[in-house]
Amino acid sequence: MWWLGGLLFIVLAPFVGGLLSGIDRKITARMQGRIGPPVWQAFYDVAKLLQKENLVVRPTQKMYMDFFLVFTIFTGVLFFSGGDLLLVIFALTMAGVFFVLGGYKASSPYSFIGAQRETLQMMSYEPAVLIAAVGIYMVTRSFQVAQIVHHPTLIIKDLPGVFFAFFFILTIKFRKSPFDLSTSHHAHQELVKGITTEFSGRTLAKIEIAHWYEYVFILGFVYLFFASNPVLGVAMALLAFFCELVIDNISARVRWQWLLAASWGVAFVAGGANILYLMLKG
Amino acid sequence: MGALSKSPWIIHYDGSSCNGCDIEVLAALMPRFDLERFGVINTGNPKHADILLLTGSINEQNKSVVKNIYDQMPHPKVVVAVGICATSGGIFRECYNVQGGADKVVPVDFYVPGCAVRPEALIDAAVAAVALLDKKRDAMKAGKA
Ligand code: SF4
Numbered sequence: 001m002w003w004l005g006g007l008l009f010i011v012l013a014p015f016v017g018g019l020l021s022g023i024d025r026k027i028t029a030r031m032q033g034r035i036g037p038p039v040w041q042a043f044y045d046v047a048k049l050l051q052k053e054n055l056v057v058r059p060t061q062k063m064y065m066d067f068f069l070v071f072t073i074f075t076g077v078l079f080f081s082g083g084d085l086l087l088v089i090f091a092l093t094m095a096g097v098f099f100v101l102g103g104y105k106a107s108s109p110y111s112f113i114g115a116q117r118e119t120l121q122m123m124s125y126e127p128a129v130l131i132a133a134v135g136i137y138m139v140t141r142s143f144q145v146a147q148i149v150h151h152p153t154l155i156i157k158d159l160p161g162v163f164f165a166f167f168f169i170l171t172i173k174f175r176k177s178p179f180d181l182s183t184s185h186h187a188h189q190e191l192v193k194g195i196t197t198e199f200s201g202r203t204l205a206k207i208e209i210a211h212w213y214e215y216v217f218i219l220g221f222v223y224l225f226f227a228s229n230p231v232l233g234v235a236m237a238l239l240a241f242f243c244e245l246v247i248d249n250i251s252a253r254v255r256w257q258w259l260l261a262a263s264w265g266v267a268f269v270a271g272g273a274n275i276l277y278l279m280l281k282g
Numbered sequence: 283m284g285a286l287s288k289s290p291w292i293i294h295y296d297g298s299s300c301n302g303c304d305i306e307v308l309a310a311l312m313p314r315f316d317l318e319r320f321g322v323i324n325t326g327n328p329k330h331a332d333i334l335l336l337t338g339s340i341n342e343q344n345k346s347v348v349k350n351i352y353d354q355m356p357h358p359k360v361v362v363a364v365g366i367c368a369t370s371g372g373i374f375r376e377c378y379n380v381q382g383g384a385d386k387v388v389p390v391d392f393y394v395p396g397c398a399v400r401p402e403a404l405i406d407a408a409v410a411a412v413a414l415l416d417k418k419r420d421a422m423k424a425g426k427a
Contacts (some may be wrong), residue, residue: 025318034316041321044288050331051419053356055329191325200329200356 002146006081009216011148013076014090017212018042020219024175024245029107031249044210046205057106062203064102069210071095076217082146083135092129092217095210096122099195114194117181120256124167124179124263133269135162136224149227154170156225161274163225170240173218173264175211176248283289287412289321293331295351297384298374299338302398303365306333310401310408317408323398330356336384337364339371343379345387352388360411362392364404369393 022039038044044079056062075091078084096118103115137143139158140151148155156163172179184192191197196207219237224235254262296304311317311363325331327383328351340348352361363384366372371382384390394407 029318034312035319036316037318037321041289044321048289052332052358053422055354113416193325193330196326196330198329206328246427 002081004081006077009074009080010275011078011267013216014209017209017215018046020215020241021212024241027172027242027245028249031245040278042208046208049208050202050207052201055201056200057108057198061105061198063211064105065203065206066196067098068095068102069206069213071098072210072217073188074222076213079145079217079220081148082144085136085145085148088145089133091130093122093126097143099207099210102199103195108198110191110197111195113191113196114183118183118195119176120260121172121179121181124260125172127264128165128169128267128271131267131275132159132162132166132221135159135275135278138275142220145224152228154226154228154232158278159225161270161275161277164273166221166225167240167243168266168270169263170218170222170244171247172259173214174244174248174263176243176244178247178254179191179253179263180253181256181259191226203245249262288331289323290396290408290412290415291323291325291330292333292335292408293325293328293333293351293355294337295348297336297338297344297348297368298341298377299365299367300373301349303337303367303396303417306373306401306404307337307356307364309319313407315401316367317405320408321414322408328352329356330414331355331406332359334359334361335364336368336390339367340375340381340384340386341374341379342381348370348384349387358422359365360391360418361388362394362407362411363390364394364407365399366395366397369395372397398409414423 019039020040021042022037025041026036026039054062072089072095075088075095079088080090100115100118100122102113103118133143136148136155136159139155140148142148171177175183181194183191183196196204197209219241222237222240223233227238294304294307309315311322328334332355332366334352334355352359354423361384363369367374371380374380375382381387392407392410394403396403
């Protein structure tokens with residue numbers, strides 16, 4: 001029944017992801033003293049985008065975003081059907097690369113800068129994700145997600161530093177302040193809309209849906225650290241999501257130099273020290 | 283209600299104004315009136331926008347800009363002229379460089395009077411605009427079919 005998780009992911013993740021993004025906007029509004037949109041707002045937005053005209057600079061730019069969506073789904077399917085963690089990370093990177101290429105293809109100055117910044121963001125989070133995979137392997141002796149979830153003890157107990165490094169880069173993956181350089185979750189910003197500037201209508205809807213899939217995949221990754229206790233795992237994944245909202249609302253966007261230095265610093269210091277300790281412990 | 287009316291994203295452009303109406307537009311998005319509860323998002327990107335809010339009058343310098351923003355918005359789209367300046371030129375009407383209201387360059391769907399507009403009038407316009415968005419969408423579909 002290894003395929004069941006993957007199938008459930010394909011069908012359910014958009015609902016969960018869309019709802020999470022609606023809840024995100026509601027909570028953010030409440031934090032700012034506003035009433036905020038209904039929790040279904042994310043679905044309304046996508047339904048609207050599907051009905052709008054699809055303006056493109058070059059027809060091929062749409063294709064890249066199709067691949068972005070397909071590879072994001074592929075990443076999640078691999079993960080939730082218990083596949084190889086390293087392959088999951090490669091698929092995730094692949095999806096990111098198509099997203100960046102789409103931004104370059106549209107060739108407007110805004111999407112160009114957005115694509116460059118997205119590349120930098122990928123560079124920033126990649127070490128922490130890889131260290132997380134290595135750390136998990138050292139504890140469980142397996143890269144197979146199916147075996148990792150059945151590990152008898154809480155993985156985070158041996159990997160607090162690695163988890164901290166992973167948590168740090170969640171902000172990048174969720175596209176939240178202070179690390180929302182390439183495109184922001186919030187509409188108004190100085191780069192117009194960064195990498196998604198030149199996308200509208202159906203294609204923008206696909207990008208949005210890909211982000212929903214991404215949300216669920218990332219929270220699934222957080223769950224992995226607490227997999228021996230499913231209730232705690234789900235609770236911690238939701239708590240991590242809530243922490244991201246708080247961070248988003250209390251911080252301003254940083255420069256890319258700071259982003260790169262901070263995420264690599266945390267990954268190599270906290271994550272690296274953790275790995276080193278595991279190695280010495282044997 | 284159709285999907286369009288539940289998620290109207292606006293783009294705001296300020297022509298030749300005194301800034302009074304612009305402040306009111308922003309005030310409508312702030313906690314007290316909170317337009318986002320109707321799904322309104324203030325976007326900076328014409329390609330993501332459904333409603334173009336124009337404040338201030340049209341002059342020689344900004345007429346190509348307004349035209350350009352309008353052309354870049356995907357159909358269906360609605361234009362709202364906010365304040366008396368955007369409606370007719372207002373107090374700037376007699377200036378040598380001012381051409382008049384927003385309808386000199388783009389087809390305006392709604393005129394919101396006031397100097398400056400009241401946020402309540404703006405919300406009223408937004409509600410009317412979303413209804414028209416749905417209508418335009420249906421017309422667009424009928425045209426294609
Ligand atoms: S209508 Fe009045 S308040 Fe609004 S921009 Fe014109 S002069 Fe200013």
